[in-house]
Amino acid sequence: MMAIGFLVSGWLTGKEMDRRGLNGELASTMVFWAAVGGIAGSKLWAVIQDWQDLVADPIGMIFSGSGFVWYGGFIGGFLAVSWSIRKHHLPWLKMVDCIAPAMAVGHALGRIGCQLAGDGDWGSISTAPWAMAYPAAIVGWPYPEGVRVHPTPMYEFFAYMAVFAFLWSIRKRPQPDGTIFWWYLVLGGGARFIIEFWRINPPVAFELSSAQVFSLLLIAIGVWRLLATRGDAPAPAARAVGGARPEAASPEARPPAARSR
Secondary structure (H helix, E strand, O other): OHHHHHHHHHHHHHHHHHHOOOOHHHHHHHHHHHHHHHHHHHHHHHHHHOHHHHHHOHHHHHHOOOOOOHHHHHHHHHHHHHHHHHHOOOOHHHHHHHHHHHHHHHHHHHHHHHHHHOOOOOEOEOOOOOOEOOOOOOOOOOOOOOOOEOOHHHHHHHHHHHHHHHHHHHOOOOOOOOHHHHHHHHHHHHHHHHHHHHEOOOEEEOOEEHHHHHHHHHHHHHHHHHHHOOOOOOOOOOOOOOOOOHHHOOHHHOOHHHHOO
């Protein structure tokens, strides 16, 4: 499901890059670096959070199929993709607007993998009609028979699909570059902050988990940038020459990687 999430994200990013007059063929490069940085960052965050497990079984901890932390992946993927954007001389704000809806749907699909594998990100004990058990969880099931919990991976799946639907619906509106990404930070961070109340992560500050603290930071950044750019002029619409993408009109206008193909 993680692989499917990356593939779908790459396809959506490419379509949006083409629509905005960028070279959509570079979307696969962005996905590659998102995967490299995201997986490395998510595992590093998990190792830092559970360093006792790392000391007890370093090989098992590092190469386990579980223990991928979303916000660690967000940071790692963000840095890697930002480096790739800079390397190909692409406009950063316009690119993150292309990527934001794809990030939401990729996150949603990845949570289906969490649900199927039972990698430990379920919620607290529940008697809700949709509550369930994970007896075959890859990290082990700590509860006796008959105990059920909130299936929080599915909560996140539906929440992030809703975020994707909203971002995809507003992408063609006249608005300053970066607006869709700032909305992603607000809505994605808000979704995780709320769902975290049903999860079992320990509090780290003011009765909030580390994911909630990081969510508040992303929400604050998003709200700040939305307010700061509220009066800015909308980005000009991309124009193609002769029915081709704008970068095809002149070799100098195309990213270096595209010219070298």
